[in-house]
Amino acid sequence: MGVESSAVIVRMWEVRAHPESFGELLSWVCEAMLPKVEVHPMHMSSEVYSSTDQRLVVVSKWRGSTPEGFAEPPSHLVARKPQFWDFTEVDR
Numbered sequence: 001m002g003v004e005s006s007a008v009i010v011r012m013w014e015v016r017a018h019p020e021s022f023g024e025l026l027s028w029v030c031e032a033m034l035p036k037v038e039v040h041p042m043h044m045s046s047e048v049y050s051s052t053d054q055r056l057v058v059v060s061k062w063r064g065s066t067p068e069g070f071a072e073p074p075s076h077l078v079a080r081k082p083q084f085w086d087f088t089e090v091d092r
Contacts, residue, residue: 007088008044011067013058015082022054025077029056033071040068054079 017025026048034046037060044061051057060067067086 007064009062009065009067010087010089011058011060011062011070011084012087013060013070013082013084015056015073016079017054017056017077018079019054021077022050025073026050026056028073028077029058033073034058037068037070043068 015025015029029048034048037043038046042063042065044063046058046060049057049059058070062068070082070084073082
């Protein structure tokens with residue numbers, strides 16, 4: 001039997017674009033990937049960040065369970081496969 005948790009899980013998802021594909025990858029993240037993630041009932045919020053070295057980072061918050069998996073971006077847009085890490089807040 002599963003145990004309900006009130007913890008918030010934060011997923012950090014990071015991907016590096018080919019320089020010529022950065023705009024297209026950003027559009028894919030914002031218009032194709034995130035709308036499918038954000039309808040999940042356990043999803044709370046998502047933020048998208050970019051860096052000067054062609055990386056995109058999505059930070060999403062989830063209620064108490066394992067976050068929904070993110071779709072793989074089109075391979076021709078990325079310099080390497082995305083990576084992700086899940087975090088919980090530290091009580092300090």
